[in-house]
Amino acid sequence: MKVYHRVTLLRVLTISALLFLFLVVVCLAALSLGAVHTGLCEIQAALQGLLAGEAPNQILFSVRLPRILFAGIVGASLSMAGVVFQALLRNPLADPYVLGVSGGSALGAIAGIVVGAGSFFAGVPFLAFCGAILTVLLVFVVAGGPRGVFMDNSLLLAGVVVNSFFSAAILFSLSVVDSPQLRSISFWLMGDLSGAAWRDIAVSFVCLTAVFTVLYSQARRLNLLVQGEETASRLGLNTKGAKYVMLTAASFLTAVAVSLAGIIGFVGMMVPHMMRLVWGSDHRLLLPAAALFGAAFLITADTLARTLLAPAELPVGVITALCGAPYFIFLMRRRGGR
Amino acid sequence: MSVIYTENISFRYTDKPVLENISFNVDRPCLLAVIGPNGSGKTTLLKMLDGTLFPETGRALVCGKDTRRFSRREMARLVAMVPQEVPPVFPFVAEEIVLMGRFPHQGHRLFEDKKDYRIVYDAMEKTDALPFARRRFSELSAGERQRVLIARALAQEPEILLLDESTVYLDLKHQAQFLSLIRALTRDRGLTVVFVTHDINLAAQNADQILLLYNGKKYAIGTPADVLTAKNIKEVYDVQVGIDLNPHNGSPRLTLFA
Numbered sequence: 340m341k342v343y344h345r346v347t348l349l350r351v352l353t354i355s356a357l358l359f360l361f362l363v364v365v366c367l368a369a370l371s372l373g374a375v376h377t378g379l380c381e382i383q384a385a386l387q388g389l390l391a392g393e394a395p396n397q398i399l400f401s402v403r404l405p406r407i408l409f410a411g412i413v414g415a416s417l418s419m420a421g422v423v424f425q426a427l428l429r430n431p432l433a434d435p436y437v438l439g440v441s442g443g444s445a446l447g448a449i450a451g452i453v454v455g456a457g458s459f460f461a462g463v464p465f466l467a468f469c470g471a472i473l474t475v476l477l478v479f480v481v482a483g484g485p486r487g488v489f490m491d492n493s494l495l496l497a498g499v500v501v502n503s504f505f506s507a508a509i510l511f512s513l514s515v516v517d518s519p520q521l522r523s524i525s526f527w528l529m530g531d532l533s534g535a536a537w538r539d540i541a542v543s544f545v546c547l548t549a550v551f552t553v554l555y556s557q558a559r560r561l562n563l564l565v566q567g568e569e570t571a572s573r574l575g576l577n578t579k580g581a582k583y584v585m586l587t588a589a590s591f592l593t594a595v596a597v598s599l600a601g602i603i604g605f606v607g608m609m610v611p612h613m614m615r616l617v618w619g620s621d622h623r624l625l626l627p628a629a630a631l632f633g634a635a636f637l638i639t640a641d642t643l644a645r646t647l648l649a650p651a652e653l654p655v656g657v658i659t660a661l662c663g664a665p666y667f668i669f670l671m672r673r674r675g676g677r
Numbered sequence: 678m679s680v681i682y683t684e685n686i687s688f689r690y691t692d693k694p695v696l697e698n699i700s701f702n703v704d705r706p707c708l709l710a711v712i713g714p715n716g717s718g719k720t721t722l723l724k725m726l727d728g729t730l731f732p733e734t735g736r737a738l739v740c741g742k743d744t745r746r747f748s749r750r751e752m753a754r755l756v757a758m759v760p761q762e763v764p765p766v767f768p769f770v771a772e773e774i775v776l777m778g779r780f781p782h783q784g785h786r787l788f789e790d791k792k793d794y795r796i797v798y799d800a801m802e803k804t805d806a807l808p809f810a811r812r813r814f815s816e817l818s819a820g821e822r823q824r825v826l827i828a829r830a831l832a833q834e835p836e837i838l839l840l841d842e843s844t845v846y847l848d849l850k851h852q853a854q855f856l857s858l859i860r861a862l863t864r865d866r867g868l869t870v871v872f873v874t875h876d877i878n879l880a881a882q883n884a885d886q887i888l889l890l891y892n893g894k895k896y897a898i899g900t901p902a903d904v905l906t907a908k909n910i911k912e913v914y915d916v917q918v919g920i921d922l923n924p925h926n927g928s929p930r931l932t933l934f935a
Contacts, residue, residue, distance in 0.1 A: 565766060
């Protein structure tokens with residue numbers, strides 16, 4: 340039996356530090372792996388050289404490092420969004436992809452590119468955000484039973500339907516519109532982390548940190564909401580207000596991830612679930628753990644995507660779906676058996 | 678100032694009225710039992726008292742203040758409810774569930790302090806929930822879960838405790854323990870307890886007042902001896918009962934003639 344530990348500030352900090360260490364190790368491994376293998380000593384030498392003002396190693400610092408950081412940010416965003424969606428819908432199968440929020444976000448981004456919103460600052464991500472929010476509302480309307488009770492099945496069905504509609508709409512717009520700015524089909528349907536620019540990384544990191552801060556201040560409220568809305572309200576929570584804050588935050592994270600990296604599925608479902616198994620359900624611990632582990636998780640998946648068939652590359656969403664879909668089925672069956 | 682004061686409360690979920698013109702008040706801390714047949718509006722009435730629902734017409738006052746004018750947090754510090762059944766979703770352990778009862782007292786603090794843990798420990802001790810404090814809520818039996826939820830309500834340190842069939846799953850020992858606990862809290866700490874129950878003998882023995890509901894209307898309210906008459910029971914429940922006095926404590930005792 341798992342031993343229960345009280346969630347204290349000290350425990351949260353300790354576990355976060357441990358997971359951060361793990362993340363650093365994963366980053367180093369990912370740095371060294373690739374079409375051209377780079378040993379740890381070489382990485383160290385390159386780092387020292389960089390500090391000494393020498394010209395940076397192209398492969399390490401212009402190709403791999405930005406991509407790794409980017410994967411980390413996207414992975415953390417998707418995992419945190421997953422934590423929030425799972426809590427609010429009280430369903431461990433929920434995730435931005437499964438619910439169709441990623442799809443809606445992608446469609447918003449594509450619409451933005453097609454109408455030329457890219458010429459405004461953050462025009463495309465803003466429309467991606469609108470797409471995400473609208474999808475969240477849609478899923479809530481379709482799946483929400485009377486008095487805000489979500490039945491497992493209707494939720495998943497709503498997600499399936501919304502998802503296939505968005506995939507079709509994405510394929511349709513990509514074949515009809517011929518815009519040089521539109522990226523490949525696989526970017527929008529399966530995710531791709533190769534196009535990482537330093538500016539995107541900086542902006543998305545700031546977004547991630549800001550949203551994390553907001554969500555963390557709501558961590559206890561998430562714990563209450565998981566008990567059901569009526570219970571949460573009885574324990575003194577203004578559930579409506581809290582829900583809006585959290586859904587907006589989760590949609591925002593999804594939009595950031597999707598507009599920069601396309602649709603990457605199942606990360607937001609698997610990571611929170613694994614972390615819950617190991618560390619328990621308290622969101623004060625779950626949020627940072629999911630963010631850090633989610634980062635490491637997507638970095639690993641992306642490293643596999645670019646090394647498995649090197650020099651060819653797979654879309655990273657292929658890797659996450661290949662492990663995510665069976666995981667999903669496993670989870671579903673286990674819940675059914677309970 | 679009445680602890681609970683309701684004035685002509687009416688409510689309906691759809692077309693059919695669930696509560697009609699209910700007025701009653703509780704002037705000082707006591708145990709009020711709410712009884713009545715299935716669908717007579719007992720649970721809905723409880724929801725009127727903690728602001729989960731608001732009356733369509735009429736008003737409900739708790740400690741002199743209209744339930745509509747409470748923030749959720751204020752309400753949770755004053756009124757705690759032990760619900761009938763809560764399906765658990767994610768694996769929380771019992772102690773974590775009870776700790777959530779401290780939320781209304783914590784402001785913006787993110788972590789519990791020593792006082793919170795002490796109160797939670799006391800509450801779990803009183804309901805005999807300490808032996809499974811660190812076990813998963815979902816793995817507990819119905820009676821054990823009930824004891825956890827009662828402890829959570831006590832951790833809220835309320836002045837009014839609402840119980841919805843909270844004794845159903847408790848075994849005899851824990852039923853006795855729980856009843857003497859709420860009686861003691863009423864006597865020593867001025868807690869008011871409103872409990873919905875189908876066990877009329879339990880109500881007769883323990884309640885100071887009984888409110889008998891019938892089709893959403895107040896049929897009678899008063900001491901057990903006043904309310905529990907063979908005539909009232911016949912009209913509301915449509916069963917023949919014999920009523921005598923319990924030789925051990927002098928409270929009315931029902932015998933069902935089937």
